[in-house]
Amino acid sequence: MRLLNTFTMRLEEYFGSQIPSYSILSHCWSTDEVTFQDINQPNWRSLRGAAKIEGACAVSRGYRQQYIWIDTCCIDKSSSAELSESINSMYRWYEKASWCYVYLEDVEGENLYLSRAEPGTREPVLDEISRSRWFTRGWTLQELIAPKFIFFFNNEWQFLGDKYALKDIISRVTTIPEAILRRTEDITSCSISRKMSWAASRKTTREEDIAYCLLGIFGVNMPLLYGEGGRAFIRLQEEILKESDDQSIFAWGLMNPKADRLGSEDRESSLDIGYQGVLATHPSSFAGSADIVPYPSDPDRQPFSMTNRGLRIELPVLEQGKIPGDDNVVGLLGCHYENDFSGVIGVFLQKTANRSIFTRWIPGLAKYTTEEANQAKVRTIYIKKMRTFGYYASVQKCLIRWESVRAQGYEIIQTLNTVNWSQGTDVFEFYEPSVREGNKVEVTIVLERASTDICFAIDLRVWRLLVPEDDRASYLERSVQIVPKPDNIATEVWLRQLSEERPGSWPLLANGQEPRENYHLLNLSRGFLGRFTCEVAAVAIEEEMLNQKITVLEVYMSEITPHFSNAEELG
Template identity: 40%
Template sequence: MRLINVKTLEIEIFAESTVPDYAILSHTWEDEEVSYQDMSQPGASEKQGFRKLQQACRLASEQQLGYVWADTCCIDKTSSAELSEAINSMFHWYRSAVVCFVYLSDLSSLDHDQGPNYEDLKSCRWFTRGWTLQELIAPATIQFYDKNWTCVGTKQTLDDPLHLITKIDKNVLQDGRRITQFSVAKKMTWASGRQTTRIEDMAYCLLGILDVNMPLLYGEREKAFQRLQEEIVRSTHDMTIFSWKTEDTSVLYSGLFATSPSQFIVHPNMEHFSSTANQEQAEFSVTNKGIKLSSRLVKSPESPLHYILPLPPFDSGPFTKITGIYLQQYSANSFVRANPHRLYESRMGLRPLVTQERVLYALKAVDDNLHESISAPSSFLIDFQLDNHMQIRKVVPDSLWDRHHRRRLFVPPSGSRQAVVFVEIGPRENTPAFSVQRLRTQRRMNCMLLLSFVDGATVSCDYVLLDKSRHGELFIQNVESLTEARSILMFSWKGKDDFRVNMCEEREWSLGKRRFETSLGPGEDTRSPLILRLFERVSRGGPGTCFCM
């Protein structure tokens, strides 16, 4: 650690175990600040920033301290390794200082018998900078000085205006060690409205506040704040990290991570956090597939497409009020945040329907291309609209099935190893012998399907079962012989020897048939389930995707 000797105004280096008592300077950077390299040059004392160092050393000497630390000249910023280490250590350095001198260069001299009030302090630039947030919280003792270096108060005597300006809880202002009692979302709100010169520093200046460490990568821009949230997830199970919303109501989907501290909002019951409380919180972690969550979801009462991921605190009583974020499934076991401009807040009432606990993956971020893809009609989603006579009994693999809403199937894309999906559709009681069903894809393809029941038959070849005649014959169609329909495709059954596919363009194909012999033993059910097999066989540029019965 580099420190300025208050007598010689020269920089000395100390190992961590030998660091002496020191004062620390907090200020806003201005023109002609003195760098580490400048301190060894004869012209350093002529720079405007040198006077701040002189005054800080004078105050430290008056308080029987031999050293001062200042961020302008005690870090060699030409060394990326040293800069990264210093920024990761800065909260600790401010906390370990005997006293912190806060220099408010734009605070005019006042009647110091009364001291500055809220109106005097709120216009000071020091309260708008990102780096000064930790410099206010970490030190145990802070002395505030106006532009003439006259002391105008301490953190304890000015706690009322400081609280009003910064929104930081007075308990934290009185004792910075109490910061661990507050949630991630609450800490983020303290940084709301503050600025940094470099985009990345908006994340880096919060490392100490959030008790995480990470390397610095200048040039990554907004990704720095995403990396910060990843590190938070790795070190805590505080789900309030997802308690944020955007101001842009036109954004339909997003990842689970915010893009700025200003997006965070905190309800009164989310302000505090205890590592031993809220054991019902979801287990979550960062993976290469997104954020892995093991959680119970709440079915949204507002939309059949949405779920609610509850945020703490959790109430297990018969009556509860839930706050959470909206999730929408967009592919097999993958989710995005929906309606990111709002949080879900239920009215007080009966506990809503909660799904079984499951493991799911939610994206950390959604780029423009993915947002457009999710928003546009999808060719990989089939929405089952079955009448009351039919029910879906089983889907294999289960990961492709939206099992909570029980009607949507995510078809794997081209090239997927999961090229075949089985759906078992069975009759309910008192079901007619024949039932017309509808499958609707989000690509505007409508299929009117005439369903009947397979008498004990199984399909284990690369064909799709279409129908069964009244005489016990099964009509099998080769998938590759069916041309893609981009609008309406209708299957019509007119008789044993006449199964036709009618297109919007009024073209017709008589499909080849294969006889599939079946046999039933005495007493066997003649209305066993129909097996739906979905194929995605053709890559882009070919005939396209076919969904067949």
């Protein structure tokens, strides 16, 4: 641990039991901070950010502290290993500090500090303190909770008050209970959802830091991987799951804590309605979950764990009839609203093709009474870990068999609504429709005969159908339509229409002819001696290959014996 000597203004390094008593600084970063590289230069005091460091050192000397730790200059951030070690140790460093000085750079110097404020002047000072940017940053959350003694200063290093004197305003701004601020209640007694709610409205410059700044609060460690984006918050929750059986970690998505039932007019969610993973993607998902606490863990209940199928958990499950939708169920969590023992918290789940695997399909929560909970059946299920964006569950492969068409000189010139097209292997990928009833996907393949303007399109439509009575929760239904390019439309114009128009308007593009399966395409090519007629048919089926089920689109073309007249021979 590097410490800045407040008398010599030089960095010194200590390890383990050799670390002396020290103060620590909490502040919001600006663009002109003095870094580790800067402070090792002889002229560092001429830098704009030096005044903050000198002010912190002066205060520390006033409290008879020879050493102070300041994150801007005591960490060599050019070393990823040192940065990772420091961030994983930071909560402990703040916790072990003798004093913590909070520098509120946006609280003006003309304000009177609270210990000497005249009657009537205290409230304006408190109001300005509460509006400080310091209360909105992610990193300052642990810097508020971890230290035992915290002193607040304005931008001229005038004393404003300590954490205990300001506990009421701090609690109101941060939603952290006063008992935690007074340290009469340990942070480990708070539920996971409550601690997450404290960070719900906080911001960090880098996306990953909203996870890294919470490591100490949850008592976990993990490597830093800048560049992983929101995946960092998922990893944080995975690490928490290894250490805790508190199921309130799954109680996220409720924006209005007063709403207790699905369909309540009071409940408004700012999250997208759609398929979710079992883990939240940001602390903001816990904004309405501060009052959710776990029941004591059941010693007979199997521990939950994250697997490659998703979260494996033993839950009471309310089956069909309790909620709308044949494929929807509610998983009852082992938690409840604080001081309300009349019911439990439930999350909305929907079955996938594998009946033991579920996905969250509404981001909210619901309260179920004890009587309703008694009707649930305890099951071991899997809940998908990652959120599925939009209405699509996964990517499915489709193999095209079209040898007879290729033999006639046709090529695939365009695909619409495909994820990826691999012409060398005749395989394309499309988003598989979700288990939401009535949802479908449409993929279009356009074929053209070489050196001609003869084109036709194949429209593959895939539906997800629900089969609640069957062993399967749902299955895919496939259909194919074939549409020829009208003779009076140029190929470029027709392709643009296909990409811009909805498939439902295709009959208009085909001169009023209804697209259908096994469409007979007449007069597709003209030979030297006459007019040839070809018949095209297509069908989509499901086949199992190498232990996986894929869609196979089979396209057939057969040449019919030509019929021509003398006029056609001469023409």
